[in-house]
Amino acid sequence: MYRVTLPRIGTAQAWRAALRSAVTNDIPPGQIDWAFDTSTPSLFDAAPLPAPRAALTVPKAFAKLADGVIWHSDPERFAHLHAALLRARATPALLSDPGDEDMARLRRMAKNVGRCIHKMHAFVRFRELPTNGPRPRFAAWFEPTHHTVEPGTPFFAKRFGDMDWLIATPDITARFEDGHLSFEEAAPRPDLPEDATEDLWTEYYRSIFNPARVKVSAMRSEMPVKYWKNMPETRIIPELLSGAEARVRQMQEAAPTLPPVYAQRVMERRAPARVADRMDPDIPTLDALRTLASEMPLQDGYGRMVLGEGPSPAPLMIVGEQPGDMEDRAGRPFVGPAGQLFDRIAKTAGLRREDAYVTNAVKRFRYRQTGKRRLHQPPNRGDIEHGKWWLDLERRFVKPKLTLAMGGTAAEALTGERAGLLKRRGRIEDTENGPVFLTLHPAYILRLPDAEQRAEAEEAFASDLAAVQARLVEMS
């Protein structure tokens, strides 16, 4: 039988040394009598542990678990950890098995310790002490459930770096002075001076409470009653609760009051309503059309209205399919990947985007939401009809000599027919919308899996754009 006595301050280091000795000397858990900060002799005839025989490495997950469990108040914790380590060395998978009973107990203990540390960070209440030095001084009395002063106080050192503080507990005392954190034996509860800020804090606590919603059980489960005695604000809880119903009743029974005299003056002086009045139904300009579009209500599964951009009137109107995610966010057509590809190819073909009015056949991004992503959905016939109304109005202001329709949707909107686009591409069709040049949509090129095919398609697209440019020169 062996006996290990672990100190109250520096428990972790001492425990690690003892464990190293126990494991490397093959001492079974049942042969060790673990004691914590006590001078009472063992019941058994016990010897101190022998020196460790070798270095000891433990799995990372075990080290993490043990870092929590050793601060628990359960006297059996050291023996449990020792046994768990021996099991984990034999079956490494054990540590990643949330279902094992021993491990579940240790995890529960580590969780309790974590919670105790968290509550300490939350519920320590400092009081200011008089000082002559440049650093403000504060002190607090706190009663933790587990031995959490050592693992819990570095947090305060990080947070209150520019002040000196002391946290006294029945367990041990933590002191932070001039940037140095140290621990001492427990002292009797210090007599801390009254602090006027506590009244302000209590006032805040009273005012932030909403009497119309009382949920005492939620409060108690998160702020257990055992912590209340050291928190100034909890003194007024009974008073708040007893008054809550009456306050709500008072609010309900109070008749609506007349507005104060100054209200009328303030409201008159305020700037006139910002939302412009409804527009003329026959929409005189392109800007008026834009304003109308920006006021359209949003619909589920659709983005906002994105109209075209460019000079108006313009010789060329370029019509794509519908705005994508990036266009919808930017509120501008053709700025996403397909738009960038179009810009690049247009430049090589000598077509200037700035000279053309660029727009889409359908004005709203249609998508399906998956998690936080919005996936593009092809427009249906209703969407095309909807877009056509807007497109016609845009055409009325832009008055293009030639229209470039890119992709099936644009072809359908402008020529009434989307079938056979591969055969029809590169040609000009005369429609009621004037001459329409048909080609594929640049997004088609982006979707081709094969680099060679992509290069080919880009070339064909470039030659289409060059043909458009040539035709424009011819027309002017």
Added chain:
Amino acid sequence: MVKRTTQEKLAILADAARYDASCASSGSVRRDSRDGKGLGSTGGTGICHAYAPDGRCISLLKILMTNFCIYDCAYCVNRVSSNTPRARFSVEEVVDLTLSFYRRNYIEGLFLSSGIIRSPDETMEQMVLIARTLREQHNFRGYIHLKTIPDAAPELIEEAGRHADRLSINVELPTDNAVKAYAPEKDPKTIRGAMGDVRKLREASRDKSYRGKRPARFAPAGQSTQMIVGADGANDATILGQANRLYSDYRLGRVYYSAFSPIPDSSAALPLIKPPLIREHRLYQADWLLRFYDFSVDEITGAAEGGNLDLEVDPKLAWALKNRAMFPVDVNRAEKSLLLRVPGFGTKTVGRILSTRRHRTIRYEDLVRMGANMKSARAFISAGGWSPRALTDSADLRARFAPGPQQLQLI
């Protein structure tokens, strides 16, 4: 007028701020004051320093700079036509209060909002001044949340984002029409525009330059918004649809739902009844399903009658009860997306199931230890040593979860 003391002002201005639901102090960058030159730290999770008897946490000093306001929003206690007592903090008062509360470990930081005085720009300027004084003069490294005024100048919003950890702009009510009716001075389009600007600035602040330099941080804990539930007639489907849209359009960290609560000296335009708080709770549950469980709005509201969520059972359970054909799910074989749909299994439980079943077969007792809520889950799963048999399809399954019938009150 007699000058009010700080304590009186605090009572008025904290009272006015209590209708803001958000008190989060998490998700920001890690900062601390170990160098001894400043005060405060943030990082990872937030801390709730106290809980009020309404069950809500107190993590931040949540106050208004002033409750004078030139707007007349029907649902707001501070509207110009209300007779509520008015007060205004000076910049120093807010700074002093924040620092002295912070030093005593009462709070994680400041949540500053304000009524609009004179003009939106002037109000925002004062709020930014408070944040700047805290950060630059006092080296305050705790958490700051600024409620942004949508009509304020973009430069002010940009500066606010450099000092604050989180910015928020309230959409106020779930539909544009409701905003127009109850908050005539506010424009839903301006509100959305401001949220879009914040999103753009945030994204720009994450782009490194070609030399790998990082621009100044902008609102590292993201932006959030709040809408009032129950003041207008919008149903839950509308509210969740709007929330879902906000999450995807503006990458919001959170959408808060605030059950409309009777306010002192309220406007005649609004109901004075206590709303069912459970509705707010169900909306938050549905919100979680949207964000972490891959549910779509249609699925959640499809299980509900008339577009409103079931108040008796939670939305996931309601969905499962309507889609019993998909159950029971075998926990030892089912894919992750299906496990996430089991009532009583959270994301953590599912993670534990996936890592355990690599080693061995999962039994019913294992699930209990993993933290699953087996009261809800057991009808919908099969595991080692457990089969629900006819339970999944039994006609009275819903009655097992719903609260029991209650005797009506005679008086």
